[in-house]
Amino acid sequence: MTTLLDYDKLFVTRDYVGKPLRRNEDEKFVKGEAVYVDDIDMDCAHVAILRSIFPHARLKKIDTSKAEKLKGVLAVITGPEVVAQTKSVPPRAIAKPLKQYVMAGDKIRYLGEPIAAVVAEDRYIAEDALELIEVEYEPLQGVTRIEEALKPGAPLLFEENGSNDLLHDTMTHGDIDKAFKDADLVLKEKFSVHRYSSTPLENWAMIARHDKGNGSFTMWANDQQPGRSVANISAVMGVPMNKLRLIVPESGGGFGIKLAIWPYMVILCLLAKKVDKPIKWVQTRREHLLGGTHAPDCTVDMEMALKKDGTVLGISVIDKENDGSFIHTAGIYSLIKFATLVGCYQIRASRMELVSVAANKGPTVQNRGVGKPTAIFTLERMMDIAAKKLGLDPVEIRRKNFVQPEQMPYTTPSGEVYESGNYPATLDKALKMADYEGLRKMQAEARKQGRHIGIGMSTGVEPGTSNLGYYYTSSGIPEYMGSGEGAMVAVDYDGNISAMIGSVDTGQGHATTIAQVISDMLGTTPAHISVDNTLDSFVSPSIGHSGSYSNKFNDVDLGAVIRATEKVRDKMLLIAAHILKAPLSEMRFVPGGTAIAVKGDDKRQMSFKDIAGYAYKRITMLPDDMEPGLKEIAFYRNKAAKMPNKDNFNVQLTHSNSAHIVVAEVDAESGFVKILKYVIVHDCGNQINPGIVDGMAIGSTVHGLGATFLEEFVYDDNGQLLATTFMDYLKPVAAGLPHIELGHMHSPCPTTMLGTKSAGEGGAIGSLAAVAGAVEDALTPFGVKITSLPLTPEKIMNAILRTKVI
Amino acid sequence: MQLVNITINGKAFEHEVEPRLLLVHYIREKAQLTGTHVGCDTGNCGACTVVYNGKLIKSCLMLAVQADGSEILTIEGMSQQDPEKQKNGLHPIQDAFLEKFGFQCGYCTPGMVLNTHTLLKSNPNPSEHEIREALEGNLCMCTGYQQIIESIQYAAEKMKAGK
Ligand code: FES
Numbered sequence: 001m002t003t004l005l006d007y008d009k010l011f012v013t014r015d016y017v018g019k020p021l022r023r024n025e026d027e028k029f030v031k032g033e034a035v036y037v038d039d040i041d042m043d044c045a046h047v048a049i050l051r052s053i054f055p056h057a058r059l060k061k062i063d064t065s066k067a068e069k070l071k072g073v074l075a076v077i078t079g080p081e082v083v084a085q086t087k088s089v090p091p092r093a094i095a096k097p098l099k100q101y102v103m104a105g106d107k108i109r110y111l112g113e114p115i116a117a118v119v120a121e122d123r124y125i126a127e128d129a130l131e132l133i134e135v136e137y138e139p140l141q142g143v144t145r146i147e148e149a150l151k152p153g154a155p156l157l158f159e160e161n162g163s164n165d166l167l168h169d170t171m172t173h174g175d176i177d178k179a180f181k182d183a184d185l186v187l188k189e190k191f192s193v194h195r196y197s198s199t200p201l202e203n204w205a206m207i208a209r210h211d212k213g214n215g216s217f218t219m220w221a222n223d224q225q226p227g228r229s230v231a232n233i234s235a236v237m238g239v240p241m242n243k244l245r246l247i248v249p250e251s252g253g254g255f256g257i258k259l260a261i262w263p264y265m266v267i268l269c270l271l272a273k274k275v276d277k278p279i280k281w282v283q284t285r286r287e288h289l290l291g292g293t294h295a296p297d298c299t300v301d302m303e304m305a306l307k308k309d310g311t312v313l314g315i316s317v318i319d320k321e322n323d324g325s326f327i328h329t330a331g332i333y334s335l336i337k338f339a340t341l342v343g344c345y346q347i348r349a350s351r352m353e354l355v356s357v358a359a360n361k362g363p364t365v366q367n368r369g370v371g372k373p374t375a376i377f378t379l380e381r382m383m384d385i386a387a388k389k390l391g392l393d394p395v396e397i398r399r400k401n402f403v404q405p406e407q408m409p410y411t412t413p414s415g416e417v418y419e420s421g422n423y424p425a426t427l428d429k430a431l432k433m434a435d436y437e438g439l440r441k442m443q444a445e446a447r448k449q450g451r452h453i454g455i456g457m458s459t460g461v462e463p464g465t466s467n468l469g470y471y472y473t474s475s476g477i478p479e480y481m482g483s484g485e486g487a488m489v490a491v492d493y494d495g496n497i498s499a500m501i502g503s504v505d506t507g508q509g510h511a512t513t514i515a516q517v518i519s520d521m522l523g524t525t526p527a528h529i530s531v532d533n534t535l536d537s538f539v540s541p542s543i544g545h546s547g548s549y550s551n552k553f554n555d556v557d558l559g560a561v562i563r564a565t566e567k568v569r570d571k572m573l574l575i576a577a578h579i580l581k582a583p584l585s586e587m588r589f590v591p592g593g594t595a596i597a598v599k600g601d602d603k604r605q606m607s608f609k610d611i612a613g614y615a616y617k618r619i620t621m622l623p624d625d626m627e628p629g630l631k632e633i634a635f636y637r638n639k640a641a642k643m644p645n646k647d648n649f650n651v652q653l654t655h656s657n658s659a660h661i662v663v664a665e666v667d668a669e670s671g672f673v674k675i676l677k678y679v680i681v682h683d684c685g686n687q688i689n690p691g692i693v694d695g696m697a698i699g700s701t702v703h704g705l706g707a708t709f710l711e712e713f714v715y716d717d718n719g720q721l722l723a724t725t726f727m728d729y730l731k732p733v734a735a736g737l738p739h740i741e742l743g744h745m746h747s748p749c750p751t752t753m754l755g756t757k758s759a760g761e762g763g764a765i766g767s768l769a770a771v772a773g774a775v776e777d778a779l780t781p782f783g784v785k786i787t788s789l790p791l792t793p794e795k796i797m798n799a800i801l802r803t804k805v806i
Numbered sequence: 807m808q809l810v811n812i813t814i815n816g817k818a819f820e821h822e823v824e825p826r827l828l829l830v831h832y833i834r835e836k837a838q839l840t841g842t843h844v845g846c847d848t849g850n851c852g853a854c855t856v857v858y859n860g861k862l863i864k865s866c867l868m869l870a871v872q873a874d875g876s877e878i879l880t881i882e883g884m885s886q887q888d889p890e891k892q893k894n895g896l897h898p899i900q901d902a903f904l905e906k907f908g909f910q911c912g913y914c915t916p917g918m919v920l921n922t923h924t925l926l927k928s929n930p931n932p933s934e935h936e937i938r939e940a941l942e943g944n945l946c947m948c949t950g951y952q953q954i955i956e957s958i959q960y961a962a963e964k965m966k967a968g969k
């Protein structure tokens with residue numbers, strides 16, 4: 001097994017790793033006993049936020065005097081006050097010196113942007129008080145579409161920028177000119193993908209308390225990226241990090257959408273200073289849909305250079321992302337697309353022009369897959385279109401271009417390194433599971449009967465572990481680089497084990513997975529292990545990268561757990577050898593025994609409890625040069641991360657892959673689509689807990705299905721959002737979804753400790769293209785081509801009857 | 807202010823409340839049973855699902871005063887349901903959700919468990935299709951529902967076997 005670690009050396013037992021262990025630590029969730037932010041038993045005052053009713057405006061005047069007088073209101077804060085007390089939001093990728101604050105003080109850039117906040121005895125009173133705030137706006141012409149926003153003379157989001165172009169760069173890798181010169185066929189398509197989001201079921205929630213005695217703040221929030229959040233709050237408020245304590249309890253889902261909730265924590269801290277008790281804000285669903293962050297809508301102009309036999313020589317892409325109104329994360333969707341730019345294929349030349357566009361739409365932040373769903377959608381659509389042009393089967397053109405297993409590790413033109421994987425075998429397995437040939441026959445039969453059944457597929461890479469240096473467009477050395485995490489593992493006085501990591505859990509069962517790894521490493525059982533998922537920025541072993549995102553858990557988080565466990569393990573061995581007066585080389589962990597024994601002499605053994613007794617209590621009996629205690633912290637980074645360099649850079653550090661095969665039937669009378677079959681074969685390397693991994697693969701695929709068929713943030717041309725409840729922003733429900741058949745491949749990753757690779761975003765990346773391929777295939781008799789999403793019945797009917805293009 | 811009497815999980819609660827107080831807020835804040843969640847407050851997500859006089863309802867769509875005199879079951883009350891089938895402090899349905907990975911973040915789970923409880927009472931043998939239909943009002947953003955459905959099928963088996 002090619003992994004960083006030799007399993008046999010690492011593990012004392014193989015009882016837990018690789019098994020679908022129940023999430024026993026998480027019984028609280030099925031009993032209603034989990035404590036999310038809003039469940040914390042604390043006597044709080046409640047915050048409500050006043051949001052702009054115009055998408056683009058100037059805030060002329062804001063009068064809060066009536067609101068302040070309402071009985072039960074404790075304090076009010078307005079945008080101009082917030083601006084006066086804070087620094088501008090720090091951008092991650094764009095280098096232009098633009099100013100934007102956590103609340104609008106003057107310029108309003110999207111519908112629902114916060115302009116004031118009230119804290120009152122209860123939420124009902126706080127909401128009443130919002131009604132009493134008098135606001136004078138100067139509405140401005142808005143702009144929402146990419147093409148409009150980039151036109152000269154367009155309304156400007158940031159006047160000081162002179163245009164709505166926030167980041168514009170072109171990167172060429174390989175001999176792209178030659179690729180197009182040598183081509184037998186050049187295909188050109190314009191794609192567009194709409195705005196959507198993964199909408200975790202729990203909205204954002206936070207509590208802030210100000211300690212006047214020492215000027216510190218304590219915050220409780222369902223933050224997904226605490227490492228960076230505390231740093232951002234500190235920078236914006238000018239309060240040192242050692243006065244900002246962030247506690248993250250259970251979180252009701254994340255998917256990226258809780259990565260940048262910190263601007264609201266700043267608002268809460270400023271308000272908390274004005275009152276004598278903790279204050280709480282829980283976002284409503286409407287607020288969430290308005291500005292609880294979206295994935296940007298985008299347009300992708302793609303040119304593909306091909307030989308007659310289907311070999312792809314190069315691709316040239318112009319990627320324009322509608323990053324809306326938030327400079328903090330603008331630009332990153334395009335940049336992360338380099339991780340999947342050439343997909344599973346040996347395409348040796350690429351050019352990408354990337355544009356981050358500002359418009360009067362809500363903030364965009366990393367949503368599950370971050371740009372990779374659209375990158376794979378466009379590339380895979382293009383492969384299908386090329387196959388059709390060349391008279392090839394979609395399977396054939398993919399096989400022709402796959403990176404071959406013997407080429408692993410494979411470096412793409414831009415420097416992305418695919419560590420492992422067998423792309424042809426993944427597709428073959430999926431074809432077999434789906435009975436591809438049988439399906440084609442069935443399709444032909446169905447067509448004779450006038451039924452419109454189509455078969456679609458996608459093969460893609462699903463990268464994980466972001467090398468944060470991909471923000472190399474910012475000036476100088478990026479503030480964050482690589483990927484890493486910290487962990488603490490302790491054997492307590494009573495011989496039981498506790499562990500925590502510097503990150504948070506948003507539903508991935510980290511506690512169980514960590515317990516599996518530690519159990520096998522120390523020859524104990526999960527019943528002896530307690531993993532605390534609560535993050536406390538004053539206590540947890542965090543670094544700037546800490547957080548639950550980019551599928552880094554299986555890589556650097558577990559890496560840190562292993563390193564910390566090794567430290568504890570080595571110290572226990574030393575203590576046992578010392579006390580038992582046996583050579584260190586003779587000491588062994590007893591499999592499943594929660595004890596250490598002398599090799600070949602099981603009677604000479606010490607339980608973890610005995611050993612811990614010496615470490616914590618009989619400390620005079622420890623070896624002379626040994627510190628007391630059995631609690632160890634370790635930090636770990638993935639060393640595969642390259643230095644930021646536009647010519648040669650790996651945006652992500654692990655690369656899973658998958659093949660999706662979809663059978664869909666379209667009702668040509670109504671435009672409704674029914675998925676008849678859905679097969680996924682995925683390869684995320686070694687799996688620690690297959691029960692959890694299956695859930696991730698299926699759940700992420702359903703996110704993709706929601707995005708493909710149902711979900712869309714529809715704005716009118718002026719910037720009014722037309723989908724602000726789950727009645728108009730539709731989510732997938734159980735009824736109508738297909739049963740997903742899942743197959744696995746296991747190509748261990750040589751650059752992660754356990755050979756694991758990303759598992760959490762996969763389906764959200766591959767599904768869009770596979771479904772679109774199936775629908776287009778079904779519509780072959782009508783000659784319809786799909787270049788955009790979502791696939792609503794209305795668009796499908798329109799294409800059948802008139803336009804021939806979706 | 808208005809006086810309301812509501813029995814939740816067999817326990818009588820009495821409070822003076824504002825007429826506009828939502829039942830879900832009553833359950834969470836007055837009765838302090840925080841296993842009932844809020845995901846949308848427009849009746850679309852089912853995170854606030856409770857059993858009201860034997861029927862599934864969304865407690866964000868009802869006022870506390872409307873629930874005066876009613877009997878409500880919340881997730882916390884599952885520990886008293888089917889006492890002969892409880893094992894290690896878990897109802898078989900809860901056990902099934904653990905066994906089959908029927909949750910990720912757990913935010914929808916209380917609603918899902920109560921939905922299952924109500925479904926299996928009226929239909930102890932539901933088909934996959936019937937289960938999918940029954941879950942119509944409960945959104946799960948994490949699982950894609952498949953492992954929830956497997957949990958419900960497993961629970962149905964166990965409930966029958968336990969008879
Ligand atoms: S909170 Fe009641 S249905 Fe969503």
Ligand code: FES
Nearest residue numbers: 910914946947948
């Ligand atoms: S488990 Fe997270 S919403 Fe269902």
